[in-house]
Amino acid sequence: MNRFFAFHTGFRSLSLCVLLWTTAQAAMSQTDHVERRYQYAVRFIQQKDYVKAKAELRPLTEIRTSGIAPYAHYYHALADFNLKRFSESRLMLKQLIDRFPDWKKMDDAYYLLGAAFFENGQYEEGIENLSRIGDPALKPDVSKLQTYYFSQINDLNRLKLMQKEFPNNRELALALIDQIQRTSTAPADLELSDRLTNRFGVPGVSRPVTTEASSSTATVARPEKNRNKGYYNVAVLFPFRLNDINPEERARSNQYALDLYNGMRLAKTKLQSEGITVNLFAYDVDNDGTKMTTLVNNPGFIQNDLLIGPLYAEPNRIATEFANQNNVLLVNPISTSSELVVNQPLAFLANASLNQQALKTVAFARTLSMVKKAAIYYGNTRKDSTLAALYQNELKRIGYTVQDFRKVGSSDLEAIRLSETNKPGHIFLVSSDESTGAKLLRLLTQRKVEVPVIATSSAFNFDKDPLSTFSKSDLYLVYPEFVDPERPGSDEFEELYLDQRNMIPSMYAYQGYDMLLFFGRMLARTRGQITNRSQLKATPEEGYLLSGYDYTASNDNQVVPIVKYDGTRFTLIK
Template sequence: MLLTFTRWRWLALICLGLWLPPLAALAQAPAAKPAASPTAKPTAAKPMASPAAPKSAASKPALPRPAASGAPAAPAAPRRYPPGEQGAHYRLGKTALDQDNFEMARRELEPLTAPDARFARAADATYLSAVAATRLSQWAEAEQLLNLLRHEYPTYPNLPDVLLLQGQVSFEQSDFDTALRALTELPDTTLAAERENLKAAYLPRLKDRATWQRLLARHPQDAALGRAAAEFLVAAGSETDRAQLDQLVARFSLDRRRYVIRPTPRAARKASYNVAVLLPFELNDPSWQTQRKNQFVTDLYAGLRLAQDSLQRAGRPVQLFAYDTGADTLTLKGVLALPELAGMDLLVGPIYKSGARLLARYAQQHQIACVNPLSQDAALVADNPWHYLFSASATTQGREAAQFAFSTVGGGRPAIILHEDSKDEADFALAYQVAYEALGGRVAARRPFNPAADESVAAAFAGLDLAGAGHIVVASDSYRAGRQTFTALRAVPAAQRPALLAPGAWLDSPRLEPTQLGTGVTYLVHPKYFDAAAPGYRRFRAQYLERQRLPPSVFAGTGYELLLYFGQLLHQYGPSFQAGLSVEPVVPGAVFSGLGYPDGAHDNQHVPFTKLERLDVQVLNPPLPR
């Protein structure tokens, strides 16, 4: 077995959650509108990505790096090296990998991976290229390379290392089934410590109860899985889980004193709760440009204030304390240094991602629940029991959309996924593919595009077999994407035209005709859907108009719904409402379609799907009434 002398380093790094595949050793292996501005309190300033590969100990010549750009360059078309040059390109790729120049490593090694290249060390080149892809967080590409390696080179002597890397790649894509299946293929005594530490690092990220149950049924004797499942059941704190928890404790000889579901302690009831609102009001800049740019912030705060009044009338008062975090993290750090902030019962904000990470750490350290009002990034709330997203994350939207499509359209014909080249849309597309394939469906193509460039949008549709697809998913609010989608679908005979899953935002685009969305089999992913005719929304709109003299924006609705929901939780369960929240069902919202964080979820799990019927929007999955 090769690479043995480097494994001590793996074990130490896995214990820190930083697993690294063997690189240096493999390189030597043999072949094979504004609302009223808030009165902000003065601030002090105003009165985990994938690990890098190890450096090689040997001195290596510096390699040229590609020029920085706003987005990674599209991969070049596959090349072929003359047989006499293959070895030199292989060595150059290994050197690039050792010098952390992962893009160059992939570029040099990729042509050597194809079986028809007839390179003697194609298996090594494929593995190293997969490692470089993981360092670039190109998880889907890494998985393709690993699948190629296992299929074309089944006798590869470093196959255990391939299986271990496959486990990490699948875990990173939230494909827990494939990850555990790959790790199970490892012999019991091979890389045992590394395998168990990999499970220990990733299994706690799983928050979906149904997935837990499926994994336990498929791997009933996996001790690491059993321990992680027991931790999940204890954290969920539901009495209905007690019997299963007892089974896990007995099966895996766990400490019964540790794995106990205890009644949720009720904090001493308070007459009123304090809520800190940390938003970039930028009150020090009264220019019209800043005020216009920050319209959504003042709308959001106006919604919060209106919800405060509603809670007061309902006998559930909360006190709002507004803090101007400015547009930089330095100002936010000044706010977080204020001693009074540690006495708050709930934190709301901030807006920008860098500030969100800071506030998330503060919330965890001081054990104060924090709700991000706008973000859809599931990574922000991973492994933090005190941090929530008000919205459904892009990952949740993708997973729920796949389940909806499979149950509605069916999985007999493949799906096609097109998405913007941005993080949220990429997360949606990946989660969609993983969930759809886990259900037994097949994805024929998944392509990114630049929504600002007509040629990029057109290229994404080029060569697609739309007539052979069961449905097409387009993850982009851009009108260009909508226009190109309808152009492409019109070219397909009506009898063979696939169903369409599109963003609900297309309904609000003045450049897209509603009649287009009402033709054919078109479904809309509508996370911010609200029924303007519903009594709750009409009451909210009338109150907002009375106070602000303007109709409410979606941001005002967000602020209103957020504080109304979490303010009620504070009065029901106290500041540590996590366990109580996890057993609350998904319920209709006062403004939006629904809200719910069941089974320990930290983002809204209700994703409305709608359909246009005679220009009337119909919700296909409304939550049950309260």
């Protein structure tokens, strides 16, 4: 039997029974010879002997006055279809439609004709014929038929042209969304996917059910979340700013969002190789709560298993509320604010919070010196001052003395109160000014202040600072974005990314890859039901490119990478 009819056996068998019963009534007025020949043909159809069936049916298609004639046409076309003679099947069906326009089973003819056009790749003609079907009972079968054939189309441009011609066809829109999410990161395609998703939902999600609430109003029933569907839907809620993209510009304000997403796309492929199917759906969500409200009110949005983003406060608040109400995981990919996950059991930070960075760095500093005195210097940004304050508070909590706590810039480092005879047990520098780190190290050398220095990686310019800058034996960097080129899989990722995107992956691309890889695996392990935190930790064997994830104690990542230059390269020491 043809692959399509094997797929839709239930509908075709029902159709056959209906047609047989109706035909039996019509045949009562025919001659015994005609009736007997028709019954032989039907028996051959049931036995899948389509050649013999056609031999019996062919003469019956010429008896135009017979009540059996339209049925003979239909079964002759069905036999041709199953013999994969689709052109002949279409010709017989068109003859049926021309000769018997009032045949009461015409919807079956349009259904078969649509399938025959689809088999020859004539999708537009197939859609047009299926649209002529008026029986509501056949609509589910029409939907399955279109879904099956549209999923075979791998030409993105063909799908876009078809969707433009048939803008109200839901199955076509869903096939286009799926194709874009699997094969394209072009801004215009992502915008189109976003629009279609807002209107039609996501692939794999049933059409919203409308029920009458009264004679004048209707309500949309939100579908139940299906946790046994065999795949996971991930909504990526980033400020892609598609309308503002200038293809000629290389440095785009939204490049980090595109890089994160492109890294996720490679992780999706990796997960698929592990038997974990993830569907990515990109939404252009900027600092606008209205857009996020529209999304969460879309009935199909509940079928997402994981939300990544949004990145701004108000959309994130709306998304978090939705996640809590519907038991959906939510990850903020770049924030370091622990406030986003406090009392939010389903919300996670992909990065370590500033509070976690302070705690882990203080614990490391205690291993460097027995002297319980420290000097803390910080830069001009809010992030710098916040981390410095958290570090100071933790030091004081464990009994340390903060000898100097000062805001500094690269131009006023001379004001720090350190000397060979007035020095702390260690120094902590947190600065977003990448020229500050090297200048501080030179100043310490001049003043002969030889103590361990812990600095944030953002205080250095790794492209311009010579490697000798980092050769100080007791210099350590808090480096959340550290990518170790020696890690297994790092070269492969870079080559694959370069091949697909024609650019070297940024730190955000690595983050996007690791983040989806980890949370995709976590979804598969827990099916989105976090009941055992011992599972929420990455292991070295799992092949992450960055430093990993650990949520065994809290919802912000407890992994805080600290690296050191060993004379040839930077290595992770904690």
